[in-house]
Amino acid sequence: MGRPRTFDEAEVVRSAVDLFAGRAYDGISIDDLVTRLGVHRNSLYKTFGSKRGLYLTALRWHLQHQVRPLLAGIGESRDAAQALERALAGTDLGLFLLATVERAPVDPDVAGEINEVLTEFDAAVEGPDAPADSRLAGALTATILGLHLRARISADTDALRAGTALIDHIRDSR
Numbered sequence: 001m002g003r004p005r006t007f008d009e010a011e012v013v014r015s016a017v018d019l020f021a022g023r024a025y026d027g028i029s030i031d032d033l034v035t036r037l038g039v040h041r042n043s044l045y046k047t048f049g050s051k052r053g054l055y056l057t058a059l060r061w062h063l064q065h066q067v068r069p070l071l072a073g074i075g076e077s078r079d080a081a082q083a084l085e086r087a088l089a090g091t092d093l094g095l096f097l098l099a100t101v102e103r104a105p106v107d108p109d110v111a112g113e114i115n116e117v118l119t120e121f122d123a124a125v126e127g128p129d130a131p132a133d134s135r136l137a138g139a140l141t142a143t144i145l146g147l148h149l150r151a152r153i154s155a156d157t158d159a160l161r162a163g164t165a166l167i168d169h170i171r172d173s174r
Contacts, residue, residue, distance in 0.1 A: 009047060012037050016058035017066075021094030025055060025103055056109055062095045063117050071117075075124035084125075084144065097149060121145075 015037050019028060030051055034041050048054040070091050077083035096117065103110040122137030125144065 007037075007039050007043065012039055012047075013054075013058050013061050016054055017062045017095055020055055020058055021062075021092060021098060024098070052107075055103075056113075059095060059099055059103075059110065059113060063113060066091055067093065067096050067117055068120065071120050071124040075127065093145075093148060097145065100145075 016033070019033070019036055028051070030041060030044070033039070033044060033051065033054065037044070039047075044054065048057055074083045096114070099110055100114050100118075104114045105111070118138075118141060121141045125140045126137040
């Protein structure tokens with residue numbers, strides 16, 4: 001019989017989200033995970049299988065508990081621009097963004113998770129009355145995420161505010 005688990009798995013996953021959101025996947029070693037998460041190496045492998053297993057668990061948690069609630073709020077709001085602006089100000093999309101540019105191109109499981117959320121992001125931005133064949137959604141999503149990245153590094157909230165206003169303008173013009 002093995003020793004009882006001495007860590008809170010949910011807390012380890014939440015801490016892993018923060019760690020993976022701030023550094024490239026390849027820039028984090030197993031030793032970094034053991035040190036920063038306070039989990040023994042054997043426990044990490046037994047619980048998550050591998051560094052990649054922990055990464056996928058952390059990414060899925062982040063998407064389910066942080067990104068999707070943001071999208072639900074945007075999709076249900078009459079003032080989508082204001083809802084998006086508020087949501088982006090209060091939600092760290094670091095892991096989502098880093099996974100999109102770093103891991104999705106080389107990991108099919110990550111690509112699947114990211115593509116699913118990007119589709120949901122498109123639907124939230126377009127709103128419930130969007131035509132089924134709209135090609136604008138992807139461009140709007142890319143614009144908003146790009147402006148969010150820009151605001152993260154330069155504190156240019158005016159550009160983000162202007163970009164989010166596009167959503168209401170496009171919704172109103174239908």
